Amino acid sequence: MSLAPARTIFLPVQTAPRRDPGLLVTFEGGEGSGKSTQIERLADFLLDEGHEVVTAREPGTTQVGEAVRELLLRTAREDLSPESELALFLAARAELVAEVVRPGLEAGKVVLLDRYGDSSVAYQGYGRGLDPDRVKALNAYFTRGLTPDLTVLIDVPVEASAERSRQRPADRIERAGRSFHDRVRSGYREMALNEPERFVVLDGTDPIDTVQAAIRDAVLEALAERIPTSRTET
Numbered sequence: 001m002s003l004a005p006a007r008t009i010f011l012p013v014q015t016a017p018r019r020d021p022g023l024l025v026t027f028e029g030g031e032g033s034g035k036s037t038q039i040e041r042l043a044d045f046l047l048d049e050g051h052e053v054v055t056a057r058e059p060g061t062t063q064v065g066e067a068v069r070e071l072l073l074r075t076a077r078e079d080l081s082p083e084s085e086l087a088l089f090l091a092a093r094a095e096l097v098a099e100v101v102r103p104g105l106e107a108g109k110v111v112l113l114d115r116y117g118d119s120s121v122a123y124q125g126y127g128r129g130l131d132p133d134r135v136k137a138l139n140a141y142f143t144r145g146l147t148p149d150l151t152v153l154i155d156v157p158v159e160a161s162a163e164r165s166r167q168r169p170a171d172r173i174e175r176a177g178r179s180f181h182d183r184v185r186s187g188y189r190e191m192a193l194n195e196p197e198r199f200v201v202l203d204g205t206d207p208i209d210t211v212q213a214a215i216r217d218a219v220l221e222a223l224a225e226r227i228p229t230s231r232t233e234t
């Protein structure tokens with residue numbers, strides 16, 4: 001009996017261009033990079049400009065997402081397998097996309113996400129040692145190919161983020177150790193270099209206002225590009 005040669009058929013995903021009128025902006029970075037403060041300020045600014053805005057965090061926001069968050073960050077054992085960790089983050093992501101992100105985009109809103117698929121590539125891929133390309137393929141499968149229009153990477157040296165994180169008790173992933181967080185940081189930087197049209201990389205050690213101004217510029221540019229195109233498409 002001869003066996004067929006092994007082939008990798010890896011979760012093909014339909015990646016038709018989006019036709020909704022919304023804008024999806026994701027925020028990424030290491031621990032304590034100041035993402036949440038920047039997202040809050042950006043949301044206020046966009047609301048003042050007359051946009052409808054939805055914000056959410058990963059893992060979290062949905063019922064399943066918040067349960068996964070509690071499990072992964074607090075209850076799970078320190079040595080949970082990387083595959084299980086990834087599976088749980090993916091489940092939380094699929095729920096968020098279905099319940100919050102797609103409906104928001106379809107209603108023409110600006111959706112701001114505190115972490116998305118790139119977090120899994122950086123943390124479970126580069127950090128925990130799973131194959132980054134497989135993690136990307138799984139992200140595509142679990143989100144049905146939903147990619148951000150713009151990703152803001154707030155880059156901070158691992159020492160600076162460790163310092164900021166000391167201001168609150170560390171969770172299971174924050175405790176993962178220096179070399180883990182070094183791999184996460186360099187993984188993010190590599191991803192940004194590979195997709196320069198999607199990523200904007202900002203220096204998180206700059207003053208909050210400086211970082212916010214750069215984020216606003218990038219988002220306004222993305223809005224100017226996105227809205228007229230999607231209106232003519234629909």
Ligand code: TYD
Nearest residue numbers: 030031032058059089115119120123173174
């Ligand atoms: P959180 O308290 O939200 O951290 P931060 O303020 O730094 O965003 O905790 C989220 C943690 O989960 C953070 O350590 C990154 C990690 N994470 C992953 O490892 N993989 C993922 O796919 C996501 C979304 C988060």
